[in-house]
Amino acid sequence: MATIDELRLMTKVARLYYENNRRQSEIAAQLDISQATVSRLLKRAHEEQIVRIRISPPPGIYSELEAALQERYDLKDVIVVDCEAEDDEQEIIRNLGVAAAFYLETTLKRGEVVGISSWSETLLAMVDAMHPLAQPLESQVVQILGGIGNPAAEVHANHLTTKLANLVGSEPKFLAAPGVVGSPEARAVICNDTFVQETLKLFDRINVALVGIGALLPSKLLASSGNVFSQAEIDLLKEEGAVGDICLRFYNSQGVPVVTPLNERVIGITLEQLRKVERCVGIAGGRRKWMAIRGALEGELINVLITDHFTAQRLIDGRLFTFPWEPSMSDRTPRE
DSSP: OOOHHHHHHHHHHHIIIIISOOOHHHHHHHHTOOHHHHHHHHHHHHHTTSSOOOOOOOTTOOHHHHHHHHHHHTOSEEEEEOOSOTTOHHHHHHHHHHHHHHHHHHHOOTTOOEEEOSSOHHHHHHHHHOOOOSSOOOSEEEEOBOOBSSHHHHHHHHHHHHHHHHHHTOEEEOOOSBSBOSOHHHHHHHHTSHHHHHHHHHGGGOSEEEEOOEESSOOHHHHHHTOOOOHHHHHHHHHTTOOEEETTEEEOTTSOBOOOGGGGGBOBOOHHHHHTSSEEEEEOOSGGGHHHHHHHHHTTOOSEEEEEHHHHHHHHHOOSSOOTTSOOGGGSOOOO
16 A cells, blocks of 8 residues: 555646646656656556546547447447437438548558448448548459449449549449349359459458448338339348348348348348458448347447447337337347
């Protein structure tokens, strides 16, 4: 236990350092002690609780909520953004896009291969909010879901891959195929194309995947692209327990893939491949997507989440509303 004299010196050093903004070398010179002693006294001041650090997040910062989500779902990182209304999808998309842009600008590393999905309004908002990287990646940006569809909507898919590649100083690699084709036989023919094969082979080299998370009912952008299933097919997915999708690969409330014949008509990365990606960043929010986001987290399909604070709180609190096809909480398998 420290003596009163030691405690007095710790307090004096702590005041000079934290309140008077003096450098450790200046304190050492003033008190005629070594800089190593100053450093040791500051450390002991923390241990004796003479110095207590309190972090006061500014309004609109949800650090405790981020930490709670990160711990609950064993995530690499969580970013929770502020929004005024949980039903204002356009505001949520815009704010998520800005936050995702900053995350990429500060975390991407040289040589990383980046995969990006198509048909996501949130990813569009992200690339539109990004600034060019100071140090180019000098790698590749890979389109991980077929981007061919309605000509007007197809522009968005090309814009995503091209602009992101330009921003990060990398080569774009397009997946020159529709996201959904008419039959497994059509998929086999397209996937045998040399240029399509070149892109598909890059999926296993992706270090960072950027994906939207879709609800069972498609977004306006996806619906306009033509890369959707019919209402009867969506009803089939619903009957099989699907709650959402990533890259048109559907899963249930536990994140378990929902395997139907429809899966054989999708040209894009699989959930199994996404699980192997070092950083799989899910960018989504809003009331409509809550169950889909939760399923992705439960199934460990993503390991970085960027969402709004309403959705984040709902993910912590549990069920606030249900859909008739969702299993009850008592039916859920506990996470280990």
